[in-house]
Amino acid sequence: xxxxxxxxxxxxxxxxxxxxxxxxxxxxxxxxxxxxxxxxxxxxxxxxxxxxxxxxxxxxxxxxxxxxxxxxxxxxxxxxxxxxxxxxxxxxxxxxxxxxxxxxxxxxxxxxxxxxxxxxxxxxxxxxxxxxxxxxxxxxxxxxxxxxxxxxxxxxxxxxxxxxxxxxxxxxxxxxxxxxxxxxxxxxxxxxxxxxxxxxxxxxxxxxxxxxxxxxxxxxxxxxxxxxxxxxxxxxxxxxxxxxxxxxxxxxxxxxxxxxxxxxxxxxxxxxxxxxxxxxxxxxxxxxxxxxxxxxxxxxxxxxxxxxxxxxxxxxxxxxxxxxxxxxxxxxxxxxxxxxxxxxxxxxxxxxxxxxxxxxxxxx
Amino acid sequence: xxxxxxxxxxxxxxxxxxxxxxxxxxxxxxxxxxxxxxxxxxxxxxxxxxxxxxxxxxxxxxxxxxxxxxxxxxxxxxxxxxxxxxxxxxxxxxxxxxxxxxxxxxxxxxxxxxxxxxxxxxxxxxxxxxxxxxxxxxxxxxxxxxxxxxxxxxxxxxxxxxxxxxxxxxxxxxxxxxxxxxxxxxxxxxxxxxxxxxxxxxxxxxxxxxxxxxxxxxxxxxx
Numbered sequence: 001x002x003x004x005x006x007x008x009x010x011x012x013x014x015x016x017x018x019x020x021x022x023x024x025x026x027x028x029x030x031x032x033x034x035x036x037x038x039x040x041x042x043x044x045x046x047x048x049x050x051x052x053x054x055x056x057x058x059x060x061x062x063x064x065x066x067x068x069x070x071x072x073x074x075x076x077x078x079x080x081x082x083x084x085x086x087x088x089x090x091x092x093x094x095x096x097x098x099x100x101x102x103x104x105x106x107x108x109x110x111x112x113x114x115x116x117x118x119x120x121x122x123x124x125x126x127x128x129x130x131x132x133x134x135x136x137x138x139x140x141x142x143x144x145x146x147x148x149x150x151x152x153x154x155x156x157x158x159x160x161x162x163x164x165x166x167x168x169x170x171x172x173x174x175x176x177x178x179x180x181x182x183x184x185x186x187x188x189x190x191x192x193x194x195x196x197x198x199x200x201x202x203x204x205x206x207x208x209x210x211x212x213x214x215x216x217x218x219x220x221x222x223x224x225x226x227x228x229x230x231x232x233x234x235x236x237x238x239x240x241x242x243x244x245x246x247x248x249x250x251x252x253x254x255x256x257x258x259x260x261x262x263x264x265x266x267x268x269x270x271x272x273x274x275x276x277x278x279x280x281x282x283x284x285x286x287x288x289x290x291x292x293x294x295x296x297x298x299x300x301x302x303x304x305x306x307x308x309x310x311x312x313x314x315x316x317x318x319x320x321x322x323x324x325x326x327x328x329x330x331x332x333x334x335x336x337x338x339x340x341x342x343x344x345x346x347x348x349x350x351x352x353x354x355x356x357x358x359x360x361x362x363x364x
Numbered sequence: 365x366x367x368x369x370x371x372x373x374x375x376x377x378x379x380x381x382x383x384x385x386x387x388x389x390x391x392x393x394x395x396x397x398x399x400x401x402x403x404x405x406x407x408x409x410x411x412x413x414x415x416x417x418x419x420x421x422x423x424x425x426x427x428x429x430x431x432x433x434x435x436x437x438x439x440x441x442x443x444x445x446x447x448x449x450x451x452x453x454x455x456x457x458x459x460x461x462x463x464x465x466x467x468x469x470x471x472x473x474x475x476x477x478x479x480x481x482x483x484x485x486x487x488x489x490x491x492x493x494x495x496x497x498x499x500x501x502x503x504x505x506x507x508x509x510x511x512x513x514x515x516x517x518x519x520x521x522x523x524x525x526x527x528x529x530x531x532x533x534x535x536x537x538x539x540x541x542x543x544x545x546x547x548x549x550x551x552x553x554x555x556x557x558x559x560x561x562x563x564x565x566x567x568x569x570x571x572x573x574x575x576x577x578x579x580x581x582x583x584x585x586x587x
Contacts, residue, residue, distance in 0.1 A: 280452075281477060358420040358421050360459065361415055
């Protein structure tokens with residue numbers, strides 16, 4: 001109903017309280033969502049960059065890459081499982097490195113890998129590596145050499161790769177020999193013989209979950225997970241996701257309560273006006289449509305203002321706070337907010353339906 | 365065909381010992397261009413009669429015909445449509461929408477009925493002109509005098525060209541001179557359009573403009 005729109009335009013002051021509260025909630029929702037996405041991105045980039053469909057660990061590792069050990073023979077047997085098209089080894093060591101200028105050390109996740117993935121080209125020559133671009137903020141440049149670990153193994157950066165961090169440590173992608181050398185000099189107790197990796201990456205055209213099940217069945221001592229499952233088992237990732245999703249859900253509920261309370265009060269205030277409208281022939285549906293129009297427009301207005309505030313804040317939030325505002329998250333927030341506004345305003349429908357048009361002439 | 369025929373209408377609120385008879389076997393016929401003044405003291409049943417005639421309330425007993433419409437048989441949805449299309453209301457204190465201009469307050473009756481916007485705009489401009497409000501068309505109720513507000517309310521009631529217009533104490537918030545003017549205006553507008561009307565008033569000084577005055581006391585009508 002155009003009546004709702006006209007009131008909103010002509011008496012915006014009436015909606016400032018609800019709009020202001022919803023704007024703050026939008027800022028909170030977007031920043032929480034941004035933080036969730038930022039944490040997820042920083043923790044899981046190396047796994048999300050994989051073009052493989054399944055990752056296979058040693059069973060006793062409890063799906064931990066650093067605890068796992070996959071022998072060459074195991075890799076070979078995995079390759080023989082039906083549905084497996086491609087197998088390659090992967091290993092990682094979480095370690096510190098010192099860039100060329102030596103100003104300060106950087107945290108690295110040094111990956112030894114055999115096959116290119118979505119974001120990392122085929123392994124470079126020994127002693128060379130592709131580095132995650134986040135190292136640029138530490139002053140590292142392509143052509144620089146980083147000395148890695150206590151044995152100061154030199155790795156020359158030959159190119160940047162994007163979004164390949166693991167647990168917030170910058171990915172440094174090297175060929176297996178270099179990785180083995182870094183692993184044995186930094187953690188002699190965890191040193192692995194040549195040809196042995198921590199995990200096997202499996203490519204398949206079949207259903208990944210079925211192939212993973214077949215690998216576990218046919219290659220004893222293995223634990224095979226789809227990449228999505230493997231991401232969920234990364235330390236802290238699932239707990240972070242769950243915690244943030246719960247906080248965001250509660251925030252949406254609060255938004256719904258704000259809308260419900262505000263419009264319930266507005267309806268109480270307008271009982272006389274609605275009585276007159278119903279007396280002159282407006283249906284409950286027409287009256288409710290005006291209310292819903294207002295709730296949705298207030299929510300959308302709050303989203304626009306709150307979105308602008310959140311984007312502005314993202315520029316002043318310290319770099320250490322991993323806020324990553326994404327369009328997808330913004331769309332989900334907007335849709336969620338509109339749905340919440342619809343539900344919140346719907347609380348008042350019963351009251352509207354019960355307004356007696358005869359109240360307009362009083363006395364009855 | 366009369367504009368309104370109420371036959372033996374009873375309206376009882378509550379039940380058992382709590383029952384209150386607001387209308388007691390009331391019968392009233394209003395001709396299709398007749399202006400009837402309905403007078404009576406507070407609590408006599410004036411508002412109840414008006415509400416039943418306008419489809420705001422259903423009778424407990426009896427029949428109510430507005431033109432060919434058997435209003436007493438209508439359900440809630442049919443009553444809403446009936447009020448929208450066939451009845452005009454003017455309430456005490458005008459009851460205009462405070463954030464709409466005088467012109468928009470008139471147009472709202474047409475918007476609710478879903479009529480053509482172009483036709484409604486022409487009709488609203490014509491009514492504003494006839495009611496002497498053309499120069500106030502863009503003013504919101506807060507900027508209008510009491511008499512002007514009541515004239516806007518009359519315009520709103522006439523927007524959809526109703527068969528019956530019901531006035532609930534239209535002069536109660538106005539001083540005598542202004543009340544007199546508004547009653548004259550009501551007569552002019554109602555008679556000029558050949559529309560039937562009932563004007564509820566407690567002020568017997570206002571009844572001379574009506575074709576007929578009907579008195580109600582304790583829910584019973586007396587000619």
